[in-house]
Each structure stands twice: as C-alpha cells, then as structure tokens.
Amino acid sequence: MKKLLAILMILVLIASFAIAKEGNNMDIGLRGGVRSGIVGRLWTENNAIEATLGYNNGLIVTGVYEWHKPLKLGELEGLSWYYGGGAHLGISSWWAAALALGIDGVIGVEYDLKQHINLPLSVSLDWKPGLDILGGWAGHLGNTGLAVRWTF
DSSP: OHHHHHHHHHHHHHHHHHHHTTTOOEEEEEEEETTOEEEEEEEETTEEEEEEEEESSSEEEEEEEEEEEEOOBTTBOSEEEEEEEEEEEEEEOSSSOEEEEEEEEEEEEEEEOHHHHSSOEEEEEEEOOEEEEESSSSOOTTOEEEEEEEEO
16 A cells, blocks of 8 residues: 555656646645645646645645635735645554545645745745544644745
C-alpha cells in the first residue's frame, strides 16, 4: 500500500507540473502546524487546487479546492482570503497499516509579498478542519497552520 501511495503522489506531481506548463500558475512551499508538510497549489484564475503532503501520526495527503477573494484593509495591497473543501487520505504504519479517509474544509488569509520584497513569495494562515469517515486517527478539528510558498 505504501508503494502504491508513493507512486500515486509522484504521478500527481508530474501531472501538476505538466498542467502548470500550459499557462496555469503554480506555487509550492512548506506548511507548519498540526499537519506540517509540503504544500502546493495549481491556480485557475481566482481559484486553486491545493495538495498537502503532511505528517501527523502517519502520512496524510490532503486535497482541497479553494475560492480566493480579495481582502481590503486600508491601503494594504496583496491581501486575500479563501475558503473551500476537499478530502484526505492517510496511512499509519506504527501499529499496523491503518488507513484513514475523510473530508476537509479550509478557510484562511494570504498575503502576497512580491510587491514588497521583489520575490514571488506568499504567506498564509489557515484553518483546515478534517473529519475521518474511515479510520479515526487522521482527522483533526484544530488543524491550523502557517505556510510560505514560492510562486512559479
């Protein structure tokens, strides 16, 4: 099962890069929090598909669809908020190969730093509650995190 999951993740990354070359924007970075890990997004206009490869009592892959909206706070440029939903799949091999499958939501704020430091970086703070449908170890209602991403 672990080999199948690793092969599936590699195929998703290859497909993401292929789609990104067709004119869509992509960003990748690190997320710290309850489910720390690698995070990447593929953009289509003002929406994004986000995938996170994280760790919390096992390996967890989360995918969510996000709707992004501008957030106006005075003269502060580059600030937005987003919301969305998706699913997660996890595997734990500590005691036995326990599988977990569940649903996830997301809400957060993001700040694009490009206009201030002339680098394609963004920083986001979000809340991604997850509930397990199968299993019972991967869901977490307090899943908050801070992510730093590089935009391609």
